[in-house]
Amino acid sequence: MSVVKREVIESVEALNRAYVDALDRAELKNWVACFSDVPDAAYYCISAESVRRGLAVPLMCDDCRARIDDRVTFIEKVWAGTYEPYRTRHFTQLIDISHTDDQHYRSVFHFSIYVSAEGAGTEILTSGRYEDLIVVDETSALFHERRAIYDADVLPRYIVYPF
Numbered sequence: 001m002s003v004v005k006r007e008v009i010e011s012v013e014a015l016n017r018a019y020v021d022a023l024d025r026a027e028l029k030n031w032v033a034c035f036s037d038v039p040d041a042a043y044y045c046i047s048a049e050s051v052r053r054g055l056a057v058p059l060m061c062d063d064c065r066a067r068i069d070d071r072v073t074f075i076e077k078v079w080a081g082t083y084e085p086y087r088t089r090h091f092t093q094l095i096d097i098s099h100t101d102d103q104h105y106r107s108v109f110h111f112s113i114y115v116s117a118e119g120a121g122t123e124i125l126t127s128g129r130y131e132d133l134i135v136v137d138e139t140s141a142l143f144h145e146r147r148a149i150y151d152a153d154v155l156p157r158y159i160v161y162p163f
Contacts, residue, residue, distance in 0.1 A: 004097050004098065004099055004105065008097070008099075008105060008136050009094070009097060011140065011141035012094070012097055012107050012134055012141050015034060015140075015143065016130075018033075018034055019031065019034045019143070019146075020111075022034065023090060023163075024087070024089055026161065028071075028072040028075060028076065028161075031072070031162065032068055032069060032072055034142065034143055035143045035144075035146075036135050036142040036143065038144065039065050041064070041068060041143065042063050042064065042144075042146075043062040043068055043071075043162060044058045044061055044062070044063070044146070044148065045058055045059045045147075045163050046058035046147065046148070046149055047150055047151075047152070047153065048128065048149050048150065059159065060159075060162060071162065075160055083158060083160050084117055084158070085118050086115050086116060086117045086157065088113055088116075088125065089114040089115075089116075090111055090112075091111065091112045091114075092109045092111045092130070093110045093111075095109060095129070100133070103135050104133060104134065104144065105132075105133075105136055106131070106132065106133055106134075107131075108131055109132070110129050110130075111127060111128055111129065111130060112124065113125040113127070113163060115156070115157065117157070123156060125152075125155065125159075126150040127150070127151045127152075128148060128150035128163070130148055131147040131149060132147070133145040148162070
């Protein structure tokens with residue numbers, strides 16, 4: 001880990017906690033609030049195999065802020081009642097953080113995600129790493145881009161929620 005001020009590390013870790021808490025509680029408005037309002041804010045969910053092979057085939061591709069907002073609309077209104085409900089539990093660990101420019105930092109978190117379908121047991125959904133570009137100012141940290149790169153070649157279920 002490169003030398004980064006403690007306050008920045010704490011802001012980045014707080015942002016990550018808010019992100020996974022929003023997903024684990026299925027509070028998607030709070031998930032959206034973790035992203036910067038800039039038009040090119042982005043979220044990608046892609047397999048490690050696709051990354052290794054140089055394939056630009058993500059499971060989820062929200063390549064601008066409007067698409068991040070649209071994902072919530074689709075999950076809550078368009079797809080409502082069309083998928084089997086499930087709950088997730090994320091566990092993360094900060095691996096690296098580095099300063100890129102004035103207010104931007106790159107971070108890497110490892111993650112594991114457990115999934116529980118209603119009426120079923122809990123199983124591992126996947127593991128992987130988040131590769132982030134984060135905007136940090138005096139009061140907060142927000143994702144400019146988050147890439148969830150998951151390890152599994154095949155996921156054990158249909159996925160609706162972001163990782």
